[in-house]
Amino acid sequence: MIDRAEASKYLVSKLTDEVVVTSLGNEKYDLRAAGEYVRTFYNWNSMGIASSIGLGLAMARPDLKVIVYDGDGSLLMNLGSLATIALREPKNLIHIVWDNRSYAMTGGQPTATAYHTDLAAIAKGAGYPKVERVETIAEFRNTADRALVEPGPWFIHCLMEEKPVAGGGLPSPTAIKHRFMDAIGAHH
Numbered sequence: 001m002i003d004r005a006e007a008s009k010y011l012v013s014k015l016t017d018e019v020v021v022t023s024l025g026n027e028k029y030d031l032r033a034a035g036e037y038v039r040t041f042y043n044w045n046s047m048g049i050a051s052s053i054g055l056g057l058a059m060a061r062p063d064l065k066v067i068v069y070d071g072d073g074s075l076l077m078n079l080g081s082l083a084t085i086a087l088r089e090p091k092n093l094i095h096i097v098w099d100n101r102s103y104a105m106t107g108g109q110p111t112a113t114a115y116h117t118d119l120a121a122i123a124k125g126a127g128y129p130k131v132e133r134v135e136t137i138a139e140f141r142n143t144a145d146r147a148l149v150e151p152g153p154w155f156i157h158c159l160m161e162e163k164p165v166a167g168g169g170l171p172s173p174t175a176i177k178h179r180f181m182d183a184i185g186a187h188h
């Protein structure tokens with residue numbers, strides 16, 4: 001089982017000019033704690049929509065490499081996005097899903113992945129060309145390294161162990177929007 005905080009530090013250390021779209025769950029705090037990366041669009045409360053925002057961004061801006069930082073509970077709300085992503089086949093999209101088998105932020109209620117649901121199998125069935133399931137930090141590093149250079153769309157299903165996260169440290173939603181748009185040269 002992967003320590004998401006450790007994996008997030010590795011990912012942030014590898015970023016150069018990629019952009020990151022997070023979901024609303026605890027993954028966004030681990031990413032923020034790993035270091036300030038202004039080319040990050042952190043979602044506040046918009047559950048399930050990170051994959052769709054990432055797809056839109058990847059299609060509108062093929063010059064950018066887009067990393068979606070998702071949670072199992074969030075993705076389960078928007079499984080249809082997997083089929084749409086596979087259909088549009090954005091080569092510049094890396095979809096990382098942190099599967100802690102729970103809705104950690106709201107108290108750890110189990111999600112469907114705690115029972116029978118396999119998100120990597122769903123992504124494969126949806127038609128993602130590159131699907132990996134990773135369970136150790138070494139596998140995460142290897143797969144992230146490949147995804148940063150090989151065309152996607154990638155789906156990286158990360159099996160993780162939930163640990164307490166250091167919350168806070170995020171700008172307001174408006175500030176996030178403005179600084180992200182500035183960072184990618186979009187007009188307000």
Ligand SMILES: Cc1ncc(C[n+]2csc(CCOP(=O)(O)OP(=O)(O)O)c2C)c(N)n1
Pocket residue numbers: 023024025026027045046047070071072073074075100102103104105106
């Ligand atoms: C539409 C909607 N339903 C419910 C919530 C409440 N909510 C906020 S975070 C969260 C859990 C998110 O789960 P996951 O994406 O797996 O991330 P984790 O909390 O496990 O890191 C829930 C249910 C919400 N914000 N929006």
